[in-house]
Amino acid sequence: MEKTKSPEESRKLLDKITFDLTRSIVKRDELTHFWYFLLIMFAAVGLWGWGIQIRDGLGVTGMRDYVSWGMYIANFVFFVAVSLIGFLISSTLHLLKISWSKPISRVAEQIAIAAVALSGLIIVMDMGRPDRFLNVFLHGRFASPIIWDVTVVTTYLTISVLLYYIPLIPDLALLRDRGSDDIPKWKMQVYKIMALGWKGNAEQYKLVYHAMRVLMILILPVGLSIHTVTSWLFAATLRSGWDTTIFGPYFVAGAFVAGSAAVVILMYAYRVRYRLSDYFEELHFDYMGKLLVFVCLVYLYFNINEFWVPAYKMKTAEGIHLRNLFIGSYAPMFWSAQILGLLLPIFLMLFRYFRKPVPLTIISVFVLIASWIKRYIIVIPTLEHPFLPIQNVPEHFKHYSPTSTEIMITIFSFMAALLIITVLAKMFPVITIWEYAEEKGIDKKFLAEPKK
Amino acid sequence: MENKSRRNFVKKLGVSIGAAGLVGGSSILSSCNQVETASGDTITLLTSSGNLVEVDKSQLKPAEMPSLSENQKRGRAGLPNRKWVMVIDLSKCRNARECMKGCQNHHQLRPEQHHINVLQMQDAEHTAPYYMPKPCQHCDNPPCTKVCPVNATFKREDGIVLIDNERCIGCRFCIAACPYSARVFNWFEPRDAEKYEGVTYNIEANVPQKKGTITKCLFSADRLRDGKLPTCVSSCPNGVYWFGDQNEDAVTNGTTHETTVFSKLIKDNAAYTIMEELGTKPRVYYLPPKDRAFPFQGEIEDNHS
Ligand code: SF4
Ligand code: SF4
Numbered sequence: 212m213e214k215t216k217s218p219e220e221s222r223k224l225l226d227k228i229t230f231d232l233t234r235s236i237v238k239r240d241e242l243t244h245f246w247y248f249l250l251i252m253f254a255a256v257g258l259w260g261w262g263i264q265i266r267d268g269l270g271v272t273g274m275r276d277y278v279s280w281g282m283y284i285a286n287f288v289f290f291v292a293v294s295l296i297g298f299l300i301s302s303t304l305h306l307l308k309i310s311w312s313k314p315i316s317r318v319a320e321q322i323a324i325a326a327v328a329l330s331g332l333i334i335v336m337d338m339g340r341p342d343r344f345l346n347v348f349l350h351g352r353f354a355s356p357i358i359w360d361v362t363v364v365t366t367y368l369t370i371s372v373l374l375y376y377i378p379l380i381p382d383l384a385l386l387r388d389r390g391s392d393d394i395p396k397w398k399m400q401v402y403k404i405m406a407l408g409w410k411g412n413a414e415q416y417k418l419v420y421h422a423m424r425v426l427m428i429l430i431l432p433v434g435l436s437i438h439t440v441t442s443w444l445f446a447a448t449l450r451s452g453w454d455t456t457i458f459g460p461y462f463v464a465g466a467f468v469a470g471s472a473a474v475v476i477l478m479y480a481y482r483v484r485y486r487l488s489d490y491f492e493e494l495h496f497d498y499m500g501k502l503l504v505f506v507c508l509v510y511l512y513f514n515i516n517e518f519w520v521p522a523y524k525m526k527t528a529e530g531i532h533l534r535n536l537f538i539g540s541y542a543p544m545f546w547s548a549q550i551l552g553l554l555l556p557i558f559l560m561l562f563r564y565f566r567k568p569v570p571l572t573i574i575s576v577f578v579l580i581a582s583w584i585k586r587y588i589i590v591i592p593t594l595e596h597p598f599l600p601i602q603n604v605p606e607h608f609k610h611y612s613p614t615s616t617e618i619m620i621t622i623f624s625f626m627a628a629l630l631i632i633t634v635l636a637k638m639f640p641v642i643t644i645w646e647y648a649e650e651k652g653i654d655k656k657f658l659a660e661p662k663k
Numbered sequence: 664m665e666n667k668s669r670r671n672f673v674k675k676l677g678v679s680i681g682a683a684g685l686v687g688g689s690s691i692l693s694s695c696n697q698v699e700t701a702s703g704d705t706i707t708l709l710t711s712s713g714n715l716v717e718v719d720k721s722q723l724k725p726a727e728m729p730s731l732s733e734n735q736k737r738g739r740a741g742l743p744n745r746k747w748v749m750v751i752d753l754s755k756c757r758n759a760r761e762c763m764k765g766c767q768n769h770h771q772l773r774p775e776q777h778h779i780n781v782l783q784m785q786d787a788e789h790t791a792p793y794y795m796p797k798p799c800q801h802c803d804n805p806p807c808t809k810v811c812p813v814n815a816t817f818k819r820e821d822g823i824v825l826i827d828n829e830r831c832i833g834c835r836f837c838i839a840a841c842p843y844s845a846r847v848f849n850w851f852e853p854r855d856a857e858k859y860e861g862v863t864y865n866i867e868a869n870v871p872q873k874k875g876t877i878t879k880c881l882f883s884a885d886r887l888r889d890g891k892l893p894t895c896v897s898s899c900p901n902g903v904y905w906f907g908d909q910n911e912d913a914v915t916n917g918t919t920h921e922t923t924v925f926s927k928l929i930k931d932n933a934a935y936t937i938m939e940e941l942g943t944k945p946r947v948y949y950l951p952p953k954d955r956a957f958p959f960q961g962e963i964e965d966n967h968s
Binding site: 267269270274275277279337338340343347350351352354355356358447450594599600608 | 776812832839851938941943
């Protein structure tokens, strides 16, 4: 927190902050429309693909009896992974009183909400009988890791939404009271309702702090379990490649890598699009870069454990699986994910220059793509190598390649996630105004002042 | 009750019909109710083993099908005091694949869907290759039922692992969990879906099959209820299969109809179960392929290409 300012200074600064941070809400130009059009169009095409899949059966995908989980499940794991960033940035770093992460926490929360919502949807899209989804609740058995997953995904979504919403309330009140005339009427109406009659007195703030703290603590076990349980979907089976004891921490470590990269990309997008370079500063990118290096190193350590130890032994089935990854048909994917998505980024980000906004964002794009590929090669190669030979089935049962319907639905999931993020950014400030003002030493009483 | 009328019906036809959806539509049967005396009129029916038969309409009696809920209830309970086991004699298998054919007809399966699959095996580089029929192992510690989120696949008292096609949500977790690749999914509309339309679902035969759900070997639970051997066991021309009740300690050969002591059979022949190290405790025992009755013909495919 900076030193207290004079009322005049405070008011001026607050005006500027409010103006800058509501730019995303006010801004409506051709590009916005085009972006919406793009997202909705791709999402609609994906939904149409899902319609085809429901009509004709899951046979329209590239999956068959051996590789019975394909791109959808890989994508599901990816989204669960990305969503974990909410846990890391808006909770863990806060609780550790690391203040530089404050402006980023809403970005992380946006990503978390979009990703976890989509991960839930993808699972339904992967089901052979989505019409029977209710059976999960009617006949759910707690012995099945899927039920654990359903439980934690819903809990995590709920907590994430609350963790997004509760710090938003003072902002909503601020917008209600001080919002500029450029903000459309209906949005102002929404703010009024959602602000829940916030007055901004000390008691209310205490309530918000308290609620946030509770949520941040609550999200710790839930966040950890969401990805651990997802890893158990695999680790609970007897298959080589999945039958390992470190899958839980391995997945969690990988999740931080994917999520941090996503946050950097989104930060950069906001910085450029909404001219927020005073808010998402070089310093933030620098710290995010350092954070990314750190989580990458942890992930690298797990990768070494995950591959080195079995590769040393080369047990029969394990050996076939590993050889396929190292020198077989998945080698290009495996090595590009490891080298371009992990080793090279770690090396580059050690230099200050590569932690500047533009280079860091480019690196993050690579890291994010690699972490998607990584999920793909966790799911599919294992299934291509069952214990017993694959015989007496058509040739296309033996190898998996996604069909266009599958790709359409996968693209849908990305577009839908981006759509959620875009709508959130268009509706609400991308940085918590009151927290930011507080950081800048503006007294809370100015926040409650009506617009002159 | 229903058993009796069906038995008569079966006798008249001279074909074996399982308890399951025996004809292409119960509506045909009910319409035949009124034509008991008329004759000369024939009608084509589909038996549960997949054969088309012509029957005089006067021969037809409406089968009293147990209702869906009744089917489900008895299907989940299983046959009391039984412990079904299968013994497969590898030295006798010559890859005739009659078991596969019979099974596919019985369970409404497409040609690429195998409840039982005859694999060409070779254990090490220079050992003798052999044929290994592989049904579901009906594990006593089944990984597949543990992971099912909705209890659509379950193990019943008599040791059979079944699937409830009416409940399965198609998540395919059980496929991922089964180390024997014994499970099959209905990726598309099942074979002959129209013919089976309107037939009451029989959980013990898993017929009619449903798009988007799992299917797998059931030890022909419907035939066991009728006191018959599983389809694969009866279809084998080479005496490969023995099937019976562990509680009675007796197994019967499907080809020779000879009955023998189960425990002695597996002891004398050093029977084994596959992938015993996984701890799944299969109920299918294999007799090693020694003193083979035939030469191995064919090529060993690359197991893990
Ligand atoms: S063989 Fe597979 S499907 Fe059959 S009981 Fe065992 S695990 Fe389940
Ligand atoms: S696919 Fe069906 S039977 Fe298999 S685990 Fe899922 S719900 Fe259970």
